[in-house]
Amino acid sequence: MPSLKSLLKSIFRRTSEGAPTPTAHPGRSYPDVNETKQVVVGTGQSVGIERSHNEDALLVLTGQLTGIHPLPDFGLFVVADGMGGHRAGEVASAVSIRTVARMLTRDTMIQLLNNDHSELETPLQDLLREALEEANRAVVEEVPGGGTTLTAAVLLGPQITIGHVGDTRLKELGQLTPEEASVHPQRNVLYRAIGQGANLEVDVFTHPVPKNGGHLLICSDGLWGVVPDETIQRIVNSAHHPQLAAQQLVTAANSAGGPDNITVVLVRFPKG
Amino acid sequence: MQRTTRQLSDKEGKGDGLDRLQAGTTLQERYLVLGMLGSGGMSSVYKGRDLHFPNVTKLVAIKEMVNLIADQSMYEMVVKNFEREADLLAALSHPAIPTIYDNFSHQNRSYLVMEFIDGDDLEAILDEYEDFIPEERVVTWAIEICDVLSYLHNHKPQPIIFRDIKPSNVMIDHHNHVRLIDFGIARHFQPGEKGTMIGTEGYSPPEQYRGEASPAGDIYALWATMHHLLTRRDPRLEPPFSFTERPVREINPTVSPELENVISTALAYDPKDRYPTAALMKEALISTAKRTGLLSRPSVAAVIAQSDKVEEIWKFECEDEVRGSPLVENGYVYIGCYDNNIYALDAKSGEFQWKYATEGGISGKPAVEDGVVFIGSEDNRLYALTANRGGLVWTYYAEGPIHSSPTLADGHVFVGSDDRRLHVVSQVNGRRAWRVEANAPIWSTPLVHDERVYFGCESGDFYCYDFKAELKWRKKAKRGVTSSPLLVEDMIYFGSRDWTLYALEAENGYQIWRFRMGGATISTPAFYDGMLFIGCGDNNIYAIDARHAREAWRYEADHQVTGSPVVHEGSVYVGSVDGSLYCIDHKTGRLRWRYHTEGPITGTPAIVDNTVFIGSTDHRVYAVLA
Numbered sequence: 001m002p003s004l005k006s007l008l009k010s011i012f013r014r015t016s017e018g019a020p021t022p023t024a025h026p027g028r029s030y031p032d033v034n035e036t037k038q039v040v041v042g043t044g045q046s047v048g049i050e051r052s053h054n055e056d057a058l059l060v061l062t063g064q065l066t067g068i069h070p071l072p073d074f075g076l077f078v079v080a081d082g083m084g085g086h087r088a089g090e091v092a093s094a095v096s097i098r099t100v101a102r103m104l105t106r107d108t109m110i111q112l113l114n115n116d117h118s119e120l121e122t123p124l125q126d127l128l129r130e131a132l133e134e135a136n137r138a139v140v141e142e143v144p145g146g147g148t149t150l151t152a153a154v155l156l157g158p159q160i161t162i163g164h165v166g167d168t169r170l171k172e173l174g175q176l177t178p179e180e181a182s183v184h185p186q187r188n189v190l191y192r193a194i195g196q197g198a199n200l201e202v203d204v205f206t207h208p209v210p211k212n213g214g215h216l217l218i219c220s221d222g223l224w225g226v227v228p229d230e231t232i233q234r235i236v237n238s239a240h241h242p243q244l245a246a247q248q249l250v251t252a253a254n255s256a257g258g259p260d261n262i263t264v265v266l267v268r269f270p271k272g
Numbered sequence: 273m274q275r276t277t278r279q280l281s282d283k284e285g286k287g288d289g290l291d292r293l294q295a296g297t298t299l300q301e302r303y304l305v306l307g308m309l310g311s312g313g314m315s316s317v318y319k320g321r322d323l324h325f326p327n328v329t330k331l332v333a334i335k336e337m338v339n340l341i342a343d344q345s346m347y348e349m350v351v352k353n354f355e356r357e358a359d360l361l362a363a364l365s366h367p368a369i370p371t372i373y374d375n376f377s378h379q380n381r382s383y384l385v386m387e388f389i390d391g392d393d394l395e396a397i398l399d400e401y402e403d404f405i406p407e408e409r410v411v412t413w414a415i416e417i418c419d420v421l422s423y424l425h426n427h428k429p430q431p432i433i434f435r436d437i438k439p440s441n442v443m444i445d446h447h448n449h450v451r452l453i454d455f456g457i458a459r460h461f462q463p464g465e466k467g468t469m470i471g472t473e474g475y476s477p478p479e480q481y482r483g484e485a486s487p488a489g490d491i492y493a494l495w496a497t498m499h500h501l502l503t504r505r506d507p508r509l510e511p512p513f514s515f516t517e518r519p520v521r522e523i524n525p526t527v528s529p530e531l532e533n534v535i536s537t538a539l540a541y542d543p544k545d546r547y548p549t550a551a552l553m554k555e556a557l558i559s560t561a562k563r564t565g566l567l568s569r570p571s572v573a574a575v576i577a578q579s580d581k582v583e584e585i586w587k588f589e590c591e592d593e594v595r596g597s598p599l600v601e602n603g604y605v606y607i608g609c610y611d612n613n614i615y616a617l618d619a620k621s622g623e624f625q626w627k628y629a630t631e632g633g634i635s636g637k638p639a640v641e642d643g644v645v646f647i648g649s650e651d652n653r654l655y656a657l658t659a660n661r662g663g664l665v666w667t668y669y670a671e672g673p674i675h676s677s678p679t680l681a682d683g684h685v686f687v688g689s690d691d692r693r694l695h696v697v698s699q700v701n702g703r704r705a706w707r708v709e710a711n712a713p714i715w716s717t718p719l720v721h722d723e724r725v726y727f728g729c730e731s732g733d734f735y736c737y738d739f740k741a742e743l744k745w746r747k748k749a750k751r752g753v754t755s756s757p758l759l760v761e762d763m764i765y766f767g768s769r770d771w772t773l774y775a776l777e778a779e780n781g782y783q784i785w786r787f788r789m790g791g792a793t794i795s796t797p798a799f800y801d802g803m804l805f806i807g808c809g810d811n812n813i814y815a816i817d818a819r820h821a822r823e824a825w826r827y828e829a830d831h832q833v834t835g836s837p838v839v840h841e842g843s844v845y846v847g848s849v850d851g852s853l854y855c856i857d858h859k860t861g862r863l864r865w866r867y868h869t870e871g872p873i874t875g876t877p878a879i880v881d882n883t884v885f886i887g888s889t890d891h892r893v894y895a896v897l898a
Contacts, residue, residue: 120747
C-alpha cells in the first residue's frame with residue numbers, strides 16, 4: 001500500500017505524463033474539455049487608516065463535485081463586522097463566523113455528500129436562520145459586551161440563499177441603483193446585531209443566481225458608504241479577476257480615508 | 273355611509289358674487305348639470321351627466337372657474353393656470369388620478385370635465401368617524417398614495433410635485449382605493465427653482481413656505497395628513513411644524529411604535545432627513561406593516577363590492593357538475609364535465625359548438641395544440657379530438673382513471689393516471705413513447721421543462737425524470753401531492769396535503785424553504801410580482817413572498833379553497849367550495865369582488881380578453897368580466 005505522499009506523486013506524474021498537448025499532434029482531434037462553470041471569488045481585508053484593530057472576519061468556502069453523481073455548485077460566503085470594547089468586537093466576529101461555518105458545512109455540504117436524497121432535508125432557509133441564531137447564543141454566552149453584524153450567503157446550484165443580521169452590506173451588482181445605495185433611511189443606524197440580546201431578527205431570502213453572469217458583493221461598513229457606489233460598480237466590472245477587484249476596492253476605501261475596517265468578498269458568477 | 277359628494281367648504285347662499293350654475297343647465301349642449309359638489313376660491317365643482325351617452329347615465333365632474341379679476345395680467349395668469357391643470361391632467365394616466373374628458377371656456381368661465389369619483393374625501397371620513405382612524409386603513413391608503421406620488425415624481429420629461437396633499441384632496445372611492453383630486457397647484461418640478469408659497473398651512477412642509485417644492489415635500493404633507501387621521505389633531509390649529517412635539521403614540525397609543533418611527537422620519541423638519549423618494553417611503557411602510565403583522569392579518573379591509581356589480585357575460589348549463597377547469601383557445605372554451613362530456617363553447621357568446629361523450633367523468637383541464645384537443649377521462653382513456661369539430665383523432669388506454677390534466681411538450685402528451693404511472697404519448701398517433709412508475713395514483717398535472725418532467729403523487733412522493741425516463745431526483749412530502757408543480761427561476765413550488773407549500777431548487781430538488789399553512793392543500797400555486805398565491809383547505813388564500821418565504825397576506829373565504837388561483841393584471845382570481853369566485857388585489861389582499869355560483873367551485877379559472885371563465889358544481893360554466 002503506497003503512502004499518501006507517493007500516491008499523490010504517482011497521480012501527479014501520471015497526469016503530467018498522460019496529458020497530451022495539441023501542438024505535439026496537430027492532426028489529431030481530442031474530446032472537448034468539459035467546461036465547468038464555477039464561481040470565482042476574490043477577497044480583501046484591511047484594518048483601515050483610523051482604526052488600530054481589525055474587528056472584521058470573513059470566510060469563503062467553495063465546492064465542486066462532478067462525475068456520474070455530481071453535486072450542485074456549493075459556496076459559503078460570510079462577512080462579520082464586530083463591535084464592542086476590549087477586543088470584544090474581534091472575538092465576537094470570530095466566534096460567530098466559526099459557529100455559522102461549522103453548522104452550515106455540517107448541515108449542507110456534508111449532507112450533500114450523503115447518497116440518499118429522497119427524504120426532504122431541513123430547508124436551507126431554516127438552516128441558515130438556525131446557524132445565525134446559534135451564533136447569537138454563542139456570542140451572548142462567550143463574549144459579553146461584544147456584538148457583530150453578519151451576512152452569510154449559501155450558494156447551492158442555481159439558487160443563492162442569504163441570511164443577514166445587522167448592516168453588513170450585500171449587493172447583487174448589476175441591479176444596484178444609485179438611489180437605493182446612497183440614501184437608505186437607516187444607513188447610519190445599526191439596528192440589529194448578533195450578540196445584542198435573546199431575540200434576534202434574521203432576514204433570510206433566496207435569490208436565483210444571475211444566468212448571464214453577475215456579482216455578489218458582501219462587505220463591511222469600511223467600504224460601504226466610504227466608496228461611492230458608481231466607483232464600486234466600475235471597479236467590479238472592469239477588473240479581470242474578482243481578486244483584483246477586491247483588492248482595488250480595499251485600496252479605494254483606504255484612499256478615501258479608511259475610517260473603518262474594510263472587508264470585501266466578491267463572488268463572480270459564470271455566464272450561463 | 274356611502275355619500276357621493278366632494279365637499280369643499282360650502283359657501284352656497286352666502287352671496288359671494290359668484291353666479292352658480294343651476295341644476296338643469298346644459299353646457300356645450302353636452303353636459304347636463306345635476307347639482308353642485310362643492311366650491312372654494314374661484315372654482316366650483318358640479319356633478320353632471322354626459323348627454324352623448326343617452327342610453328346610460330355617465331356621470332362626470334365639472335370643474336368651473338369663474339374669473340372675476342379686473343387686472344388684465346392677473347386675469348390671464350389665472351386662465352393660464354387653469355389651462356395648465358387641464359394639460360397636466362391630460363398627460364397623466366394612473367388609477368389614482370382622475371381621467372380628464374374635456375376642457376373648454378365660455379366668456380370668463382373655464383371648464384374642466386373629469387371622471388366622477390364615487391366616494392368620500394378624507395375630511396368627510398374624519399367627520400364621520402368618531403374615533404382615531406385605524407392604523408391599517410391609514411397604512412393601506414398611505415401605500416397607495418406613495419404609488420401615485422412615485423408616478424408623479426418620476427414623470428417624464430419633468431417630475432410633477434403635487435404640492436397640496438391634505439385630507440380634502442384625497443378621496444377614497446367605493447373600491448376603497450385612493451384617488452388624488454385637485455391638481456390646481458401641482459406643477460412640473462425644476463430642481464432648485466423657487467416660486468411663491470402655495471399649499472395649505474398645517475399640511476405643507478416648512479421648505480414650501482420658502483417657495484421650494486420637492487418630492488420630500490409631498491411626503492411630508494402625506495404624513496401631516498395621516499398624522500391628522502391617526503391623532504384627530506388638526507395641524508391647521510396647531511403651531512406650524514410642531515408634529516415632533518405631538519408624537520402619535522402619546523395621543524393614540526394603539527398606533528404601533530414601528531409606524532410612529534416611520535412617521536417621525538417622514539415629518540422631519542429638514543427634507544434631507546425624510547424619506548427621499550416615495551418608493552423608499554412605501555418600502556419602509558410595507559416592511560413596517562409586515563413587522564406589525566398588519567399585512568398578514570386576514571381581510572385588511574371590509575368587503576367592498578357585491579356580486580351584483582360583477583358583470584356576467586354568459587352562462588352555460590351542463591348536465592352534471594363541472595369540476596374540471598376551462599381552457600380558452602382561438603375563441604373556444606373547452607371544458608370537461610361529470611356528465612362525461614367535453615364541451616366546446618364560443619368564448620364570446622357561450623354558444624354551444626360541439627361536445628364529445630367519453631365514458632367517465634372529466635376532472636382535468638384540456639390541453640390544445642395544432643388544432644387538436646387532449647383530455648383524460650375516468651374511463652381510463654386519454655382522448656385526442658379535433659378542436660373545431662370534436663372529431664376523434666385517437667384514444668390511448670391507461671390502466672386506471674385519469675384525473676391528471678395533460679401537459680403538452682415536444683410533440684408528446686404527458687399525463688398521470690390512477691394506475692400509478694406517468695404516461696408519455698405521441699401527440700400525432702397516440703402511441704406510448706415511454707412511461708414511468710410512481711408510488712401512488714398521479715392526480716397532479718406534470719410540469720415539463722428543459723427535457724425534464726416534474727410531478728407529484730398521492731403518496732407524497734415528488735419526482736423529477738429526464739426524457740430518457742431516468743430519475744433525476746425524488747423527494748417525499750408527508751402526505752399526498754395533488755397540487756401541480758410550478759417552476760419559476762429554477763425553483764419548483766408545490767403544495768401538499770401535509771399543510772405545506774414546498775420550494776425546492778429545480779436542479780437537484782434540494783429544499784430551500786417550506787411554508788406551513790393551516791390545512792391541507794391540493795391547490796396549485798401561481799406566481800406573480802415576486803409572490804406565490806395558493807388556496808388551502810383552511811379556507812384561506814395565501815400570498816407568500818417567494819424569496820423570503822413570508823406571508824404577505826391571506827384572505828379568508830367562507831369554505832375550503834381547493835381550486836388554483838390565476839393572476840391577471842394585478843388581481844388574483846380563485847374559486848372556493850363556498851361557491852364564490854373571488855377577485856382579490858394581489859398586493860394588499862383586499863377583495864375586489866366576489867361572484868356567487870350555486871355550487872362549490874373546485875376548478876381553476878381561465879382568463880382571456882378580460883373575461884374570466886369558470887365551471888361550478890351547480891352544473892354551469894360562467895363567463896364574467898375580469
